Amino acid sequence: MISFLKKLWTGAGAPCPVCGKPLTLLHGKAKKDDCDWQCADCGLVYRTIHLMDEMNEKMP
Numbered sequence: 001m002i003s004f005l006k007k008l009w010t011g012a013g014a015p016c017p018v019c020g021k022p023l024t025l026l027h028g029k030a031k032k033d034d035c036d037w038q039c040a041d042c043g044l045v046y047r048t049i050h051l052m053d054e055m056n057e058k059m060p
């Protein structure tokens with residue numbers, strides 16, 4: 001999960017964890033610390049900041 005996030009964050013991109021299709025950037029690269037990705041196939045949006053917050057909350 002962390003390596004998946006890192007790929008999104010660095011802008012390298014990653015396959016959708018659900019269907020395996022490549023994710024596409026939602027807003028281009030205007031703000032580097034706010035890169036959201038969307039799966040064109042199943043429509044899921046991956047907000048990297050939100051995902052990181054969720055992971056931090058789960059960590060002891």
Ligand SMILES: [Zn+2]
Binds near residue numbers: 016019020
């Ligand atoms: Zn998908």
